Amino acid sequence: MADVALKGVTRSFGDKRAVDGLDLHIADGEFVVLLGPTGAGKTTTLRLIAGLEKPDAGTVEIGGRPMNGESAAGRDVAFVFQQYSLYPHLTVYENLAFPLRSPARRMDKASLDARVRQVAKMVRIDHKLENRSTRLSGGEMQRVAIGRALVRRPSIYLMDEPLSSLDAKLRGELRLELKRIQKELGATLLYVTHDQIEAMTMADRIGILAEGRLVQIGTPREIYANPANLHVAARLGQPHINLMPADLLPGVAAPAGTRTIGARTEHLEISRARQGSAGLGPDGNAEVDWIEHLGDQNHLHIKVGGHKLVTLADPDLPVEAGDRISVRLKQPLYFGGDGQRLA
Numbered sequence: 001m002a003d004v005a006l007k008g009v010t011r012s013f014g015d016k017r018a019v020d021g022l023d024l025h026i027a028d029g030e031f032v033v034l035l036g037p038t039g040a041g042k043t044t045t046l047r048l049i050a051g052l053e054k055p056d057a058g059t060v061e062i063g064g065r066p067m068n069g070e071s072a073a074g075r076d077v078a079f080v081f082q083q084y085s086l087y088p089h090l091t092v093y094e095n096l097a098f099p100l101r102s103p104a105r106r107m108d109k110a111s112l113d114a115r116v117r118q119v120a121k122m123v124r125i126d127h128k129l130e131n132r133s134t135r136l137s138g139g140e141m142q143r144v145a146i147g148r149a150l151v152r153r154p155s156i157y158l159m160d161e162p163l164s165s166l167d168a169k170l171r172g173e174l175r176l177e178l179k180r181i182q183k184e185l186g187a188t189l190l191y192v193t194h195d196q197i198e199a200m201t202m203a204d205r206i207g208i209l210a211e212g213r214l215v216q217i218g219t220p221r222e223i224y225a226n227p228a229n230l231h232v233a234a235r236l237g238q239p240h241i242n243l244m245p246a247d248l249l250p251g252v253a254a255p256a257g258t259r260t261i262g263a264r265t266e267h268l269e270i271s272r273a274r275q276g277s278a279g280l281g282p283d284g285n286a287e288v289d290w291i292e293h294l295g296d297q298n299h300l301h302i303k304v305g306g307h308k309l310v311t312l313a314d315p316d317l318p319v320e321a322g323d324r325i326s327v328r329l330k331q332p333l334y335f336g337g338d339g340q341r342l343a
């Protein structure tokens with residue numbers, strides 16, 4: 001495999017800067033996930049690396065080689081598109097073999113067969129090799145589409161939200177498999193998604209993309225625990241991070257300049273208010289608005305002053321809607337007036 005470097009890559013469509021001065025280095029064998037909402041520039045970034053789009057400025061290097069003059073075919077990348085596009089008239093076997101049949105490869109029959117079967121096993125579709133690709137479930141089709149990228153040994157794999165059309169259970173399974181396969185192959189992989197769980201579970205590093213710019217890049221842990229600003233903080237965490245004025249809750253000494261406090265579940269300490277302390281003093285400063293039961297956990301919706309907070313709670317926490325509770329902050333995140341994180 002190879003490393004990939006983007007330096008100041010910019011691409012506009014009309015007045016719209018789809019990708020705006022993007023600097024990004026993906027190390028050899030690294031799994032990088034770009035996380036961003038629709039329109040953030042994810043697909044355009046992949047297309048620029050693949051050579052399907054030309055940058056207005058900046059360079060793309062693969063394995064240290066500048067790619068500016070290189071055609072898509074000459075770039076040695078494998079692309080898995082958001083909408084799987086299999087050859088419907090071909091079997092699973094032939095779909096997987098297709099990328100290996102190009103005359104330029106001159107692969108002998110035995111090694112081609114061995115490669116197809118190895119990859120089919122990897123993506124767990126080896127029991128359906130003789131099926132027409134139209135006779136597969138959505139999850140199976142996407143396995144074939146991923147397998148078709150994997151039969152080649154390109155410099156880099158590019159994957160554009162490949163799991164987004166699948167149901168939750170399959171997404172969960174394929175997430176794990178993709179991570180396992182990437183490790184096994186030592187593959188360099190750039191994966192883009194709007195799904196924070198995919199980013200958190202698969203990435204060696206997550207890049208947060210907003211309006212064509214890389215806002216922050218780091219390990220999932222770093223991005224989650226040390227977001228550079230409000231935008232990044234809001235991208236990760238379920239339930240969504242609670243944003244509140246600095247003086248809403250006790251338990252902190254906010255640094256000078258704090259405009260907003262960000263509190264995730266782990267930053268909120270919840271306890272039942274003392275009997276008879278209804279609404280008075282630091283005990284009983286909040287009220288349970290309602291409880292959403294998720295099975296193994298509950299979402300606790302809380303009212304404090306005019307604000308609403310949501311936090312995860314143990315289903316055994318003995319509270320119900322209408323109860324007074326006490327909520328304190330515990331090492332939350334502080335943000336200034338410009339939305340940047342304060343130390």
Ligand SMILES: Nc1ncnc2c1ncn2[C@@H]1O[C@H](COP(=O)(O)OP(=O)(O)O)[C@@H](O)[C@H]1O
Binds near residue numbers: 018036
């Ligand atoms: N071929 C195109 N023509 C015009 N605008 C485009 C084209 N491709 C992308 N864009 C615009 O560029 C922005 C980024 O698009 P895209 O890279 O597809 O984002 P994402 O994949 O993150 O949803 C969007 O505003 C989109 O409308």
Ligand SMILES: [Mg+2]
Binds near residue numbers: 042043160
């Ligand atoms: Mg896209």
